[in-house]
Amino acid sequence: MDDYLLDLEVDVNGEEVFMVNKGIISSYSGRINKLLSKSKGATCNLKVIFNDFPGGAANFELITRFCYNKGKININPFNISNLTCCAQFMEMNKSISATENLCEQTEKSLEEIKYWTWSELLVALKQCEDLLPFSCSLSILDKLLDSLIMRIASSCETSPCQSISSSDSSGFRLSCDTRSTESLKNTSFRATWWFEDLVALNTDLIEMLVKLMVSRNFDTGIISRFLFYYQKSRFVSVSVDEKIKIVEKVIEMLYSLDVSSVSYKSLFGMLRVCSNINLSQSCRENLECMIGSQLDRASLDNLLVPSPIGTSYLYDVNLVLRFLKSFLGKGVCCVPLSRMKKVGSLLDLYLAEVAPDPYLKPSKFLALITALPNSARDSCDGVYHAVNLYLEVHSGLSEQQKMKVCFGLNYEKLSSETFNHLAQNAKFPSKSAVQALISQQRKLKGLLQDTNEATSPCSSLVTTHKGRKDEGGSEQQIVLYAKKFNITDENDKLKAHLQGMQWRVLELEKVCRKMQIQMTKIMKSRLLSQSNAKSVPKLCS
Numbered sequence: 001m002d003d004y005l006l007d008l009e010v011d012v013n014g015e016e017v018f019m020v021n022k023g024i025i026s027s028y029s030g031r032i033n034k035l036l037s038k039s040k041g042a043t044c045n046l047k048v049i050f051n052d053f054p055g056g057a058a059n060f061e062l063i064t065r066f067c068y069n070k071g072k073i074n075i076n077p078f079n080i081s082n083l084t085c086c087a088q089f090m091e092m093n094k095s096i097s098a099t100e101n102l103c104e105q106t107e108k109s110l111e112e113i114k115y116w117t118w119s120e121l122l123v124a125l126k127q128c129e130d131l132l133p134f135s136c137s138l139s140i141l142d143k144l145l146d147s148l149i150m151r152i153a154s155s156c157e158t159s160p161c162q163s164i165s166s167s168d169s170s171g172f173r174l175s176c177d178t179r180s181t182e183s184l185k186n187t188s189f190r191a192t193w194w195f196e197d198l199v200a201l202n203t204d205l206i207e208m209l210v211k212l213m214v215s216r217n218f219d220t221g222i223i224s225r226f227l228f229y230y231q232k233s234r235f236v237s238v239s240v241d242e243k244i245k246i247v248e249k250v251i252e253m254l255y256s257l258d259v260s261s262v263s264y265k266s267l268f269g270m271l272r273v274c275s276n277i278n279l280s281q282s283c284r285e286n287l288e289c290m291i292g293s294q295l296d297r298a299s300l301d302n303l304l305v306p307s308p309i310g311t312s313y314l315y316d317v318n319l320v321l322r323f324l325k326s327f328l329g330k331g332v333c334c335v336p337l338s339r340m341k342k343v344g345s346l347l348d349l350y351l352a353e354v355a356p357d358p359y360l361k362p363s364k365f366l367a368l369i370t371a372l373p374n375s376a377r378d379s380c381d382g383v384y385h386a387v388n389l390y391l392e393v394h395s396g397l398s399e400q401q402k403m404k405v406c407f408g409l410n411y412e413k414l415s416s417e418t419f420n421h422l423a424q425n426a427k428f429p430s431k432s433a434v435q436a437l438i439s440q441q442r443k444l445k446g447l448l449q450d451t452n453e454a455t456s457p458c459s460s461l462v463t464t465h466k467g468r469k470d471e472g473g474s475e476q477q478i479v480l481y482a483k484k485f486n487i488t489d490e491n492d493k494l495k496a497h498l499q500g501m502q503w504r505v506l507e508l509e510k511v512c513r514k515m516q517i518q519m520t521k522i523m524k525s526r527l528l529s530q531s532n533a534k535s536v537p538k539l540c541s
Contacts, residue, residue, distance in 0.1 A: 008036075009047040016057035020064055022046065028067045028100070030091030054085040054134045063090060063102075071100030075109040077120035081127035084110075084140045110140060113147050121147060122197060129205050136208075145205075145212055152194050153218065191219070195226050199233045203249040206230060210253045221261040227253055228266045231273075240277065247273060248283045255286045262290065264297045271305070288319070292326025296342040300349045313359040317368065320350065324371040332373050340376045347372060348382030355390040362397065362405050365390055369408030380413040384422070391427040402429045 008022035026033040059082050066073045084106040093103035125144045128135040135141050231250045305316045
């Protein structure tokens with residue numbers, strides 16, 4: 001280089017200043033040639049300043065060596081990414097022969113990518129990472145990622161130590177050298193052996209890799225497992241800001257996958273990670289949406305998330321309410337009943353866990369009870385026991401507050417045993433017991449109506465009349481059943497069904513009468529114990 005006139009000064013990204021021969025450099029670089037053509041007639045040394053040269057000073061020196069060596073350089077997997085990006089930046093594809101055209105030389109060398117080893121492929125990809133975002137606009141990055149995915153996909157079908165394109169058995173050297181022969185026989189290992197090797201890549205390259213995998217119909221379950229592995233591995237030695245970037249990118253990529261193929265346990269693990277870092281609101285919403293949409297896969301332990309710092313209540317009830325909102329999604333009709341009932345059972349368990357929390361407000365507790373439609377529960381006994389526990393812990397609630405909590409109970413879905421318990425339960429407001437009796441009688445009337453409708457084709461009718469008053473002074477509804485059924489043998493099944501309904505109505509009548517008697521006794525005892533007499537609502541028949 002000392003034999004040439006150094007008449008051009010090049011400042012590369014503020015890192016280093018090079019003195020080069022403008023004639024030699026410009027003969028290979030169309031970009032330099034255009035810049036010098038604008039300064040014809042200048043007598044002093046010229047200066048070119050690059051602020052965005054790919055790879056900085058080290059790569060500019062690589063380019064000058066190519067120019068001073070008359071367009072000759074050894075292109076290999078360890079420098080091809082740098083040479084490709086620099087050649088494109090310097091426009092080294094003009095005004096020279098094909099043999100001296102660096103762009104064409106690198107393009108030709110890329111045709112040999114199928115013969116590269118796995119480790120050589122990773123080195124070239126890592127170089128592209130350092131050249132972002134410039135390398136994104138070049139075909140070399142697409143070719144490297146494409147080759148990577150082909151080898152990963154191929155390894156799921158064959159042993160990862162086999163070379164897919166040549167006799168060079170080191171094609172998957174980085175992973176195979178540290179694994180035993182027996183472990184290679186494991187199907188799970190064959191699907192995940194590449195995880196560790198790709199952890200070194202940054203999130204931008206991983207995002208491009210995942211998008212390409214999805215477009216090639218790659219197993220989304222394997223992709224999601226890799227993303228969780230990637231996040232966990234990268235967290236070991238990065239700053240808080242870098243952790244936020246990694247988590248947000250991983251959640252964004254997981255959100256683009258089929259959520260049913262994503263590990264539900266790992267999503268809750270990610271939720272715990274997010275509680276310690278300041279993520280964007282949209283990112284948190286995406287994660288909660290993924291969890292909530294599959295809430296029927298959750299367990300009680302999953303939902304018992306501690307409340308955020310600065311709050312007094314024990315568990316994050318607001319989080320569970322957001323999960324329920326995501327689960328219902330576009331509407332109740334869009335959720336299969338079987339899934340709805342699973343979530344109903346899970347929520348009943350959750351209600352029992354949070355009910356003893358002395359700081360849980362009645363409005364939040366009621367919101368949990370009413371979050372799901374009535375169809376989610378065949379029985380409301382679980383809700384009743386949770387409400388009973390809540391009222392026991394929150395004994396200081398006013399009568400009005402108690403009524404608001406009890407408003408969430410569907411009394412028509414309480415069992416006979418629970419009705420008996422409610423009738424003797426002093427923790428519940430008296431109006432609740434009355435409401436329970438009203439609901440019970442509505443149920444009886446509904447059964448009678450069904451029986452009437454079922455027997456309408458027959459000659460006999462099912463009727464009711466008011467009978468004598470019980471001990472509490474309330475009139476009882478007595479059921480007069482059909483006399484004789486003039487039905488043919490073809491209606492034997494209908495007859496058996498009607499008889500079963502009649503027995504059920506009789507049993508319910510007995511329970512109702514017993515409850516009314518008990519309620520009357522309880523109310524009388526309350527009146528005697530109170531110094532100031534209060535009006536007691538009359539029991540409805």
